Amino acid sequence: MELSIFKKTLGDYVKKYENDIDGLFYWSSSLYFSAGLGFCALCNYYDCDIIIDSGTGKYGLSTEIFAKCFPNKKIITIDTHSYYNNEKFIKNRLKQYKNIKFIEGNSEKEIPKILNNYKNKKIAIMYDGPKGKGAYELFKIHRKNKNVLFAGFDDCGGSNKYTIGSYNFMKSTNEVLCWSDEDWYYEKYGYLDKNRYHVNHNNDLPILYEGHPYKESYPKGPGSCFIIN
Numbered sequence: 001m002e003l004s005i006f007k008k009t010l011g012d013y014v015k016k017y018e019n020d021i022d023g024l025f026y027w028s029s030s031l032y033f034s035a036g037l038g039f040c041a042l043c044n045y046y047d048c049d050i051i052i053d054s055g056t057g058k059y060g061l062s063t064e065i066f067a068k069c070f071p072n073k074k075i076i077t078i079d080t081h082s083y084y085n086n087e088k089f090i091k092n093r094l095k096q097y098k099n100i101k102f103i104e105g106n107s108e109k110e111i112p113k114i115l116n117n118y119k120n121k122k123i124a125i126m127y128d129g130p131k132g133k134g135a136y137e138l139f140k141i142h143r144k145n146k147n148v149l150f151a152g153f154d155d156c157g158g159s160n161k162y163t164i165g166s167y168n169f170m171k172s173t174n175e176v177l178c179w180s181d182e183d184w185y186y187e188k189y190g191y192l193d194k195n196r197y198h199v200n201h202n203n204d205l206p207i208l209y210e211g212h213p214y215k216e217s218y219p220k221g222p223g224s225c226f227i228i229n
């Protein structure tokens, strides 16, 4: 895909995305809504059947975004749950979405099984655990299945000091279509992360933020990037 086509795809899709994510809270340690736009726009463009989300995380926001945007697609979310240990809360929080399949396990083992089970389906993968080189190494295995159409990789932006190592690695692959924390992208779509309610811990009341709670550390977000297979 040419960058110009991706830009048009984002522009054509953003209003639908904005409506679909309206009212969702930003749960801590989650995918930025602006980054989710790029991934969901590609899911829509390629009309994929299945979205694999690795990992579910502390609250499952990326899974929720995908499930809400695509009620007719199957969302398979995987996590070891050893890092945040919040599986019960997440499953209860997301029980209204009937298109989510939860898998407790390591993506390294679980994704090949899924790819094998759905050989005739069009698949998109979001890697948000493991990160950087670890995620790309998994993608190198998964992409051998040509029904993996594209992948997103979170936390690999070049606009902050925390993810610069992963940025440099992803850049070195010469395969990245675009990063969500590039200037043009964030200037156009960064508004998706603003004026939202944020929840920090399981039973906290949501707090409205005009900017983003992480704006000091990640002024344009931690940055997701996208590779077409």
Ligand SMILES: C[S@@+](CC[C@H](N)C(=O)[O-])C[C@H]1O[C@@H](n2cnc3c(N)ncnc32)[C@H](O)[C@@H]1O
Binding pocket: 029, 030, 031, 054, 055, 056, 057, 058, 059, 060, 061, 062, 063, 078, 079, 080, 081, 082, 083, 084, 105, 106, 107, 108, 128, 129, 130
């Ligand atoms: C930053 S969180 C994901 C946030 C989530 N995508 C969201 O937007 O809410 C990263 C998660 O990846 C999980 N993880 C890391 N490596 C993994 C692996 N190899 N298999 C499955 N899950 C993994 C961790 O347990 C952690 O919960």
